[in-house]
Amino acid sequence: MTEILVQSRAEGGVLPADRVVDHPSWPVLKDAVEEIRSWQAKDGSIDLEAQGAPGRATVEAALTRVISAVEELSPLLPHDAEYHRALVADLRRWADGGFGVPDFLDSLLAFQPAAQRADGLQHLVVFAMYTQNGNPDRNLEAVVLRVVWPEWLAELERTRYDNPLFVGITFEDFTSGYDTNSAVLFPETIAVREAPERFTWGGIFCDREAARFRVVSEAAVETLGIDLPADIREMLADQDRCQQAFVLWDMVHDRTHSHGDLPFDPFMIKQRQPFWMYGLEELRCDLTAFKEAVKLEAEGFAQARDVQYAVIFDRMFRFPVTGDRVRNYDGLGGQLLFAYLHQHDVVRWTDNTLHIDWDRAPQVTNQLCSEIEKLYRDGIDRPKLVHWFAAYGLVSTYLAPHPGSTWAKGPDALDLTQPPRKLVDDVLPDEFPLSMFYEALAKKLKGVIASTKGITAQSAEQVAA
Structure with missing residues (x-):
């Protein structure tokens, strides 16, 4: 990684940046x-009058330690000086207000990591926030991270995949909210008095994604008896190589939400839709990254071949058997990819072994991407409900719906006098249950997937060793 230089307070010279996590204040x-x-409620507030609550002086003393530590660490990170000043002001205002619902809008607006993307640049981040796929409560969190922005990626973003808000990041250390399955740092998770007019950055921890991918993929390969080509085996053994693949995958995936033939709200944030619509959108973005990776591989980008392996393995082996089955749209996308490849003879489960036709995998995976893109393109001319049924038809071509499904019976089984959003209530929690193949795989991988909670690059290496 490029070393970021800062002024040495002791000598006034230029030295490689100290690691924040090695400083005694961290x-x-x-x-x-x-x-x-430990004192906060779900909304981030602290009820000083509750039974067993700490006294105000105790809470203020702890907050003073937070503020002092931030002020002592901030000189290591001159690029974050404005943010840290705003952070200290937000923390003090929280105390002055009696520790009600926290408001970090001012410091959020001051934190602009996408404005200075430099490989290896550190950030110290403190916010009251929930962690997506982690802690649902808006607790105070502290995380030290580094930016992943190698020159080859920066050049691709400049010339082909414009994504000025995307920031690839890795963990240095974190508090409890990130000792979870969360692999993102998103501004919309932060406690604020009002949402900003627009968000200006989004961070994804490619090290956690890569570490999780390696551990689960290795277990799936062993369980399924897959004969891996040498380059895939080498990839799974190399954390940094996997991180490079994920940061490219993430960057292209992230921008795809606002490119192509799109639904009205590309991120579907304000739309109540059946969960297979979210599943298709996420899969569309992943398969677009796959399709672009095929092109980039032909142009000599070594990371692009790894992206293809990562998309296929993560989608097929981790997504379908991770999390519960209540409207699990990411799981559904993985099920659909596997079924499509299976029904097109790219993967075969024979003699208790999964065989993969590596030569045909890119072509057939791109074929599925084309089917989803056609669904989107045709959807522009359809009413919403008709489009939902068309999407259901695509998914149910390859995945068997639950035998008790109302939607599977077609429009005549639904009360079409209701608005479309009400018909979402007729969707079963598990509209497309796991196949027998995945039911068996889920039992085999359950412990491995659970072990990836809070995983880091360092802990993945320990597992590999």
Whole structure:
């Protein structure tokens, strides 16, 4: 990684940046944040009058330790100076207001990591926030991270995949909210008095994604008896190589939400839709990344071949058997990819072994991407409900619906006098159950997937060793 230079306070010279997590103030900050977290309610507030609550002086003392630690660490990160000043002001205002619902809008607006993407650049981030796929409560969190922005990726973003808001990141250390399955740092998760007019960045932890991918893929390969080509085996053994693949995958996936023939709201944030619509959107973005990776591989980008392996393995082996089965749209996308490849003879489960036709996999995977893109393109001319049924038809061509499904019976089984959003209530929690193949795989991988909670690059290496 490119080393980021800062001024040495001791000598006034230019030295490689110190690691924030090696500074004695970092464990002080972590401990104080953890203490405060234990007192917070779901909305982030602290009820000082509740039975067993700490006294105001105790809470203020812990917050003072947080503020002092931030001020002591901030000189290591001159690029975050404005953010840290705003952060301290937000923390003090929280205390002055009696520790009600926290408001970090001012410091959120001051934090602009996408404006200075440099490979290896550190950030110290403290917010009251929930962690997506992690802690649902808006607790105080502290995380130290580094930006992943190699020159080859920066050049691709400049010339082909414009995504000025995307920031690839890795963990240095974190508090409890990130000792979970969360692999993102998104501004919309942060406690604020009002949402900003627009969000200006989004961070994805490619190290956690890569580590999780390696551990689960290795277990799936062993369980299924897959004969891996040498280059895939080498990839799974190399954390940095996998991180490079994921940061490229993430960048292209992220921008795809606002490119192509789109639904009205590309991120579907404000739309109540059947969960297979969300599943198709996420899969569309992943398969677009796959399709672009096929092109990039032909142009000599080594990371592009790895992206293809990552998309196929993560989607087929981790997504379908991760999480519960209540409207699991990511799981559905993985089921659809596997079924499509299976029904086109790219994967075969024979003699208790999964065989993969590596030569045909790119062509057939791109074929599925084309089918989804055609669904979107045709959807522009359809009413919403008709489009939902068309999407259901695509999915049910390859996946068997639940035998009790109302939607599977067609429009005549639904009360079409209701608005479309009401018909979402007729969708079963598990509209497309796992196949017998996946039911068996889920039992085999359950413990491995559970072990990836809170995983980091370092812990993945320990598992590999």
